Amino acid sequence: MVTITARGTSAHSNERGDAYDPKCPTRHVLDRIGDKWTVLVVGSLRGGPLRFTQLRLAVGGVAPKVLTQTLRALERDGLLTRTVFAEVPPRVEYELTELGQTLQTPIAAIRDWAELHMSQVVEARARYDDEI
């Protein structure tokens, strides 16, 4: 029996992708979640919803246009919701979906790796550039 849930997803949702298959959409997904800004935005939203200005401060050094593009892509991928509250001026909040929250663990793993090994990578780059 194929169960159709209220969200319109079906048993198809359980199909596993293959990152090594050039035709598999997993590659596009990889592109999105490995992106530096995705890593920083998802991490910033760990504690709950934020407004655009709060997110911009939390991420640090992100151009508004780039942040807008990142948020839109994450919304399109079902990782984030954008809620407009009917106030004057309108309040807009960004919040991770349940799916988006599941990204915290893998994203923390690559962020931790980058922070822990940053110095080694910087030194390797300097050595490489000295040699060529």
Add this chain to the structure above:
Amino acid sequence: MVTITARGTSAHSNERGDAYDPKCPTRHVLDRIGDKWTVLVVGSLRGGPLRFTQLRLAVGGVAPKVLTQTLRALERDGLLTRTVFAEVPPRVEYELTELGQTLQTPIAAIRDWAELHMSQVVEARARYDDEI
């Protein structure tokens, strides 16, 4: 006492970066390790060294130019070594360094996430594109 090791690294190597600091090189490191091709190349080299053609087959669907650029960037970052064997024709092998091997765990985490949630992301994209 600052210990200088045979590899030319110093106590400085233990300094931890901060991904949320716009001036910290951690951001450049994040850019590199989150890259789709990095994820696929590092995963392909998990079992030991490979030649360019073997790597190209293992990764699947990568343009030679893009693979060359990815390999060079990984070499520059100290994650990979390129060894030329004096044979006719010369044999060239790519192998992860010790530092590169430490990437396997975080990279597997994001590859697994992408493979497991690929269908949900694809469905979310289709819904989003239907609505706008």
